[in-house]
Amino acid sequence: MAKISINLATGAFQQEEIIVGIDLGTTNSLVAFINPEKNPQVINDTGKGLLVPSVVHFNAKGDALVGNEAKDFLITDPANTIFSVKRLLGRSYKDVANHQDTFSYKIIDDEGDSLVKIKAGDRFYTPIELSGEILKELKARAEHALKTPVNRAVITVPAYFNDSQRQATRDAGKLAGLDVLRIVNEPTAASLAYGIGLDPAQQKTIAVYDLGGGTFDVSILSIQNGIFEVLSTNGNTFLGGDDFDRAIVYYWIAKNKLNKEELSADLSLMQSLRLKAEEAKKALSSQNLFNEKLGDIWCTLDMQTFEELVKDKVAETITSCKNALKDAKLSVEEIDEVILVGGSTRTPYVKQQVESFFGRKPHDQINPDEVVALGAAIQADILAGNRSDILLLDVTPLSLGIETMGGLMDVIVPRNAKVPTKAGRQYTTSLDGQVNMKISVFQGERDLVSENRKLAEFDLKGIPAMPAGLPKVDINFLLNADGILTVQAIELRSGVKQEIDITPSYGLTDDTVERMLIDSITHAKSDVEQRMLIEARGEGEQLVYTAERFIDKHSEFLNETEISETRNYVDALKAALTATVKDEILKKADELNEFTRPFAERVMDVAVSSAMKGKSIDK
Structure with a gap:
């Protein structure tokens, strides 16, 4: 007997399982699908809004809250509330060492090439796990809104993401219970949302300017025969609307003659100021003056001052556009279309500068927060075989x-x-x-x-x-x-x-x-747990080897207490390595790192000064 499904949300017959498009963003994430009218639509789960803040909070029991509810804890419990996790996907400690001050939570630092881990409470999380939590929330919202199971998805990533970052995104999807059919470049998805590239006869060269909350990138794409080729990308993974907010906060600190060092130590107040700055920035997209108070702090900002504060950052993005064109060996005149992506492109000054540089009005008709997710939904529809006008190339059935x-x-x-x-x-x-x-x-x-x-x-x-x-x-x-x-x-x-x-x-x-x-x-959850245990053991064994070698080589520069305590920490880590608890291994490794860091730095200072005098010590 044949089964016929009816989607309770739309009342339509459902022949095939819905494949959703997901924009996993640095600041916000969202999910879209193709509605019964064959149009892409962002899913708005009742009362929760379209955007899901990419924020994860862990309570004392280790339970995860995601999205709007988690965002509230940025002020009340910043150490256990993780944001901008996309910046850490597929990254090593060395990659993010210079940006630790941009995070209010603890990133475990072993100064090595291992992938980053984040500490919340007594547990250690990978960016894959945290992204998995965000994707689980998106999946749950989609299922609740559409009243149907959602198991397959297309997820977007920046065009500059490397293999490691793309694989990490796939793993996060798997952990959330999703079969990730395709990882699609964000600029490709944005182009599809505007219908660019859907006509196989169309040949165009386009620029996609994507300024989000935490990242900026510009991509130059060539579209021919329905195939998108990335000619060049440029940008800065630590430049975005957050920098606009930070500039406003520091302006208010200076105007109110506040002590910057004392304020920096007060995480809750700094987060409150940051959120107020975000509010001011958004308000100035449609008005000329923002004037409010936070406690005793006056938060006043006019449009002209705001533009002056962000001028250098916006200029950096235009420099990236110049470099992207140079890498693609193209002139501004050869660009057929310009597309704006990311919430920060709502800032009128940003739009003006982009239009001035490219010499044409950019596409901004589609909500810049939604455009990537809508394009991902179109790509999902193509993969589902619902677009007869588009040829699907053969794909690999298994990794x-x-x-x-x-x-x-x-x-x-x-x-x-x-x-x-x-x-x-x-x-x-x-x-x-x-x-x-x-x-x-x-x-x-x-x-x-x-x-x-x-x-x-x-x-x-x-x-x-x-x-x-x-x-x-x-x-x-x-x-x-x-x-x-x-x-x-x-x-x-x-x-x-x-x-x-x-x-x-x-x-x-x-x-x-x-x-x-x-x-x-x-088996996604148990597989990932096993992988993380094996990786934690590998890192722990390497740290034991490094610490023991360090003591042997540099004992003359260490006192008895430092040597004996280091050995105690090493023994504790060795004991943890025999167990099957990943967090215990990482905890003991973190304790060993924290204890040895001060005198390890002292020994390296001695090494440098000895080298300056023409001497050397064995490293």
């Missing part, structure tokens, strides 16, 4: 990747990537003097290779003997139109090279692919 330390799957070609495709990533050795590297190729969606399908294995031999971490091995996957995968490994310093051809889809039925996909969603 392809290699095995890394601890039996983890590192995806190189994600599921649903267009075929033909080429992707690669750089790896290094884990042991001193390692001369061979075993490369095992797998297909599947699970985090552990033991749950995926092994396709092939080969050895890259003849790597020059060097300390661990020094060799640079590029592993490239080339998947041709016939479905033949060529895996190539090359050590860049020596030129040692090895490659193998594989037919990845051989012997896989549609049922097998579907079962593997369902398993990946069903």
Whole structure:
């Protein structure tokens, strides 16, 4: 007997499951779908509004609150309220070291290349987990509003996101119980929302100016035969409307003759000022004067002063536009269309400067907060096969990747990537003097290779003997139109090279692919937990090795208490490594880092001054 679904929200017959488009933003996120009239529409869950603030708060029990409810805790409990997590996706500690002061919560710092972790209460979270919480909230809102299960989605990312950041976004989707059909560039989605690129006969070169709350980027796209090619991107991942707010706050501090250092220590008051500044900025989009009071602090701002405060930041964005055009080898005259994306483009001064630079009025008819999500919904509709006018290229049915330390799957070609495709990533050795590297190729969606399908294995031999971490091995996957995968490994310093051809889809039925996909969603939470435990152990073992080596090499610069206490912390970390609790390992690692940091810095100062005198000490 055939089943017919009726969508209770729309009253329409539902032949297919709805695939949603999601804009996972730095400041706000939102979800859209194609309504029964075949138009993209942002989902507004009753009483909660269209935008979901990308904020996650953890209470004393470790339960997560997301969105509007979480935003309230930015003032009352800033240490356990995480915002702008998108900036941390796929990033290492080193990547964000210079921006720690922009976050009110604690980012665990081991001064290494490991991916960042955020501490809230006694738990440690990865940006993937936190983004997963935001996506769960979006999924729940969509299901509540549409009265139907939502299990498949298209998620957008900035055009400059690298493989690691894109994979982190996919993992967050999986953790939220979503099958992520495609990761789409935000400028591509914005173009689709304006109907640019839907007509295969259309040829255009466009600029997408995206100024959000925390990030700015400009992308130059070439659209031909329905294919979007990113010619260049430029921008600043730490420049956005938040900087406008910060400039206003510092202006008010100066005008009220307040002590900046004392205020900085009062997180709640600083957050209150920041939110008041955001209110002033929004008000000045439609009026010339903002005049309110916060306690005893006068918060007055006129349009002219505001424009003066943000002038340098907006000028930076225009410089990025110049650089993007230069990289694309294009002149301003060769740009056919300009599209505005991001809430901060509502600022009249921003619009003026963009129009002045490009010499044409930019598209701003669609709400700049919604345009990316609406485009993602159109892309989802295309993937669902509902657009007969658009050709869908063949895609990979399952992810392809290699095995890394601890039996983890590192995806190189994600599921649903267009075929033909080429992707690669750089790896290094884990042991001193390692001369061979075993490369095992797998297909599947699970985090552990033991749950995926092994396709092939080969050895890259003849790597020059060097300390661990020094060799640079590029592993490239080339998947041709016939479905033949060529895996190539090359050590860049020596030129040692090895490659193998594989037919990845051989012997896989549609049922097998579907079962593997369902398993990946069903086991997403346990898979991610296992991955994080394995990664925490790896980082903990590395820290133990580094700390013990540091004591051996530099004992003459340390006192007895520092040596004995460090050994105690090392022993505590070793004990935690034998357990199966990820947070305990990270807690002990954090304690060891915190204890050793002051005298580690002292020893490095001695090293620098000794080197200046022509001496050296062994590092």
